[in-house]
Amino acid sequence: MRAGIWLIGARGSVAATSVVGALALRAGLTDPVGCVTAHPALNAAALPGYGDLFFGGHDVTTGPLAKKAEQLAAAGVVPARLVQALESDLAAVDADLRQAPDGATQADTAEAITRDLTEFRTRHRLDRVVVVNVASTEPATAPHPAHDGLDALRTALAGHGKVLPASSLYAYAAFNADCPYVDFTPSTGARLPALAELAAERGLPYAGHDGKTGETLLKSVLAPMFAMRNLQVRSWSGVNLLGGGDGANLVDPGANAAKTESKQRVLHETLGYAPDGDTRIDYVADIGDFKTAWDLITFGGFLGTGMCLQFTWQGCDSALAAPLVLDLARITLAAHEAGRSGPLESLAYFFKDPLGDVDHALHAQFEDLRTFVAALDSGS
Numbered sequence: 187m188r189a190g191i192w193l194i195g196a197r198g199s200v201a202a203t204s205v206v207g208a209l210a211l212r213a214g215l216t217d218p219v220g221c222v223t224a225h226p227a228l229n230a231a232a233l234p235g236y237g238d239l240f241f242g243g244h245d246v247t248t249g250p251l252a253k254k255a256e257q258l259a260a261a262g263v264v265p266a267r268l269v270q271a272l273e274s275d276l277a278a279v280d281a282d283l284r285q286a287p288d289g290a291t292q293a294d295t296a297e298a299i300t301r302d303l304t305e306f307r308t309r310h311r312l313d314r315v316v317v318v319n320v321a322s323t324e325p326a327t328a329p330h331p332a333h334d335g336l337d338a339l340r341t342a343l344a345g346h347g348k349v350l351p352a353s354s355l356y357a358y359a360a361f362n363a364d365c366p367y368v369d370f371t372p373s374t375g376a377r378l379p380a381l382a383e384l385a386a387e388r389g390l391p392y393a394g395h396d397g398k399t400g401e402t403l404l405k406s407v408l409a410p411m412f413a414m415r416n417l418q419v420r421s422w423s424g425v426n427l428l429g430g431g432d433g434a435n436l437v438d439p440g441a442n443a444a445k446t447e448s449k450q451r452v453l454h455e456t457l458g459y460a461p462d463g464d465t466r467i468d469y470v471a472d473i474g475d476f477k478t479a480w481d482l483i484t485f486g487g488f489l490g491t492g493m494c495l496q497f498t499w500q501g502c503d504s505a506l507a508a509p510l511v512l513d514l515a516r517i518t519l520a521a522h523e524a525g526r527s528g529p530l531e532s533l534a535y536f537f538k539d540p541l542g543d544v545d546h547a548l549h550a551q552f553e554d555l556r557t558f559v560a561a562l563d564s565g566s
Contacts (some may be wrong), residue, residue, distance in 0.1 A: 189234040190312045192303055192365070194356050195321030196243025196283050199430055200370070202254045203264055203508035204320070205241050209269050210290055212236040216283045221393030222535070223516055227237040227556045229542045231561035232524070234314075242282035242306045244299070245321075245357075248508035250327050251283065252276040252524045261474050265503050282306060293343040299359035307363075314519045315411035317360035318511055319394075322431065324351050324373040325440025325502060332380065336387070339380040346358050348377075357381050361388050366522045370507065372447070372539060381452050386528060391521045393530040396538040397541050399506035400499050401465075401479035402452055403548070408483070408495070408561060409456040410547035417485050420492075423455055423463035424481040429473035430503065437469050444476060455546040485561045510536050531560075 191208075210216040218224035221398045252273055259266040269276075287298035307315050328332075332342035332349050339358070342349045351357060353373035360367045361376075361384045367408055369392075376385065385392055400407065401424055412419050429435075454460045462566040463482075479499040487493055514536055518548030521530055534540035537553035545551060 187234045187313045187519065188238055188240070188311060189516075189519045190240045190242060190306055190310060190315035191512075192315055192317045193241065193243035193306050193361075194317065194319040194330050195245055196241075197245040197247050197249060197251060198322075199254075199258060199263065199504040200318060200320040200507045200511065201243060201245075202251060202258060203504040204511045205251065205276070205279055206237050206255050206258075206264050206268055206272060207508050208239055208512055209239070209272045213236075213272070213275075215268055215271060218509070221513055222508070222510065223513045223559075228559050230520070232520045232558050232559075232562040232565075233374050234519050236512075239515075240282070240310045240312060241279045241430060242284070242288040242305075243304070244284050244300075246286045248285065250277075251280045253523075258475070258504065261313040263502055277533045282309075291344055291346055292349055293340075296355055296359040296362065299356060300363040303363035303365055314522050315363070316518050316522070317365050317367045318513050318515055319353050319356060319367070319369045319371055319373065319375060320507070320511060321352070321373075322435040323371050324353055325339070325438065326443065327351050327354070327374040327378075329545075334380060336380045347503065353382060353396075354378055357392070358384065361385050361390055362367060364390065365522060366518050367392040368518055370511055370514070372396035372399040377541070380430055380530070388526070389524045389527045391518060391528060391530050392541075393533045394517055394537060394539075394541060397507050397510050398536060398538045399476065399503065399510065399517065401481065401500050402538045404481075404497060405452045406456070406497060406548040406551070407548055408497075409453055410549070412483075412485060413438045413457055414485065417487055419453075419457055420486055422463040422481065424479055426465065426467045427470045427473065427478045428467060428503070429470050429477070430475040432538045433467075433469040433477075434471070440445040447539075475504050476500065490516045517559065517562075520559075524562050524565070526562075530558075 279558040289295040295496040332338040484497040531542035534544040535555040
């Protein structure tokens with residue numbers, strides 16, 4: 187399968203790291219460390235190979251992708267030797283990056299996005315294209331009557347108001363271009379009834395939301411431990427320190443609230459109750475693309491004895507996210523090829539706030555994912 191990955195936020199850190207990683211894997215210059223699809227239980231023939239992937243995308247910013255990759259190398263995110271070795275490949279990807287369109291109406295903008303996707307597919311003779319949102323987090327979407335029905339949405343988009351947030355407008359355009367959609371952010375994306383209706387009409391799969399890369403990954407392992415040992419979690423508080431573009435974007439209270447709400451869902455869903463405490467996200471410019479999370483958990487044991495657990499997670503956000511972006515794109519492309527449509531709930535393993543009523547324990551999510559990928563591989 188010749189397949190395309192169209193990245194929203196294509197010149198950002200996560201997108202650039204994903205592209206460098208995929209090109210390096212294609213050239214045999216690195217190993218697939220961190221790629222879940224490299225696990226023996228998930229390494230399926232149904233998934234498109236790295237050599238079969240083509241990259242394009244939209245961004246509001248301009249500038250060569252190689253320059254962004256050089257900045258990431260200087261920050262210690264990607265090896266400088268890879269950026270140098272892949273200079274011509276990065277230039278080729280650059281030729282498929284476009285300025286994010288801005289039409290007179292949202293219908294015009296969506297039409298321009300759809301046209302870019304269609305031209306990308308035709309230019310490279312691609313069998314499938316998946317759209318992946320790795321742009322900045324949006325504030326929560328205000329309800330709009332047009333969100334509830336596709337006909338009403340189409341009519342409203344032709345007016346001059348802002349009916350959809352950018353992530354949902356991209357989902358709308360992607361579906362109109364017969365492309366599945368993956369939201370790696372906590373933004374609204376395809377999570378609207380009208381867009382679910384459009385995906386069903388077109389027979390397209392979609393997945394999201396908010397990639398699970400660090401602190402929440404640990405929560406999805408530790409919370410089931412407390413539940414299975416019948417220990418009472420009294421409080422769970424976390425402080426996240428982020429730099430880079432993501433951290434700067436989360437200074438906005440609306441975007442910050444959307445992100446923290448996504449990070450907290452796993453506790454209530456796994457424990458069956460919401461312990462005291464919350465999650466805070468602070469911007470620290472000096473740490474760049476790296477992040478630190480510190481969590482304090484207090485819990486009660488036998489005879490009410492009080493105890494606590496603390497952990498510190500330090501990681502590079504883009505290096506944690508990029509392999510998951512590639513995993514999600516490859517699995518979603520294979521799901522589309524196999525005729526799957528609607529929300530891909532079996533991809534919950536990758537998300538903080540997954541679609542559907544799913545188990546939030548990581549071990550259960552992995553088994554569901556393994557079963558799903560095995561079914562794609564067997565054609566069932």
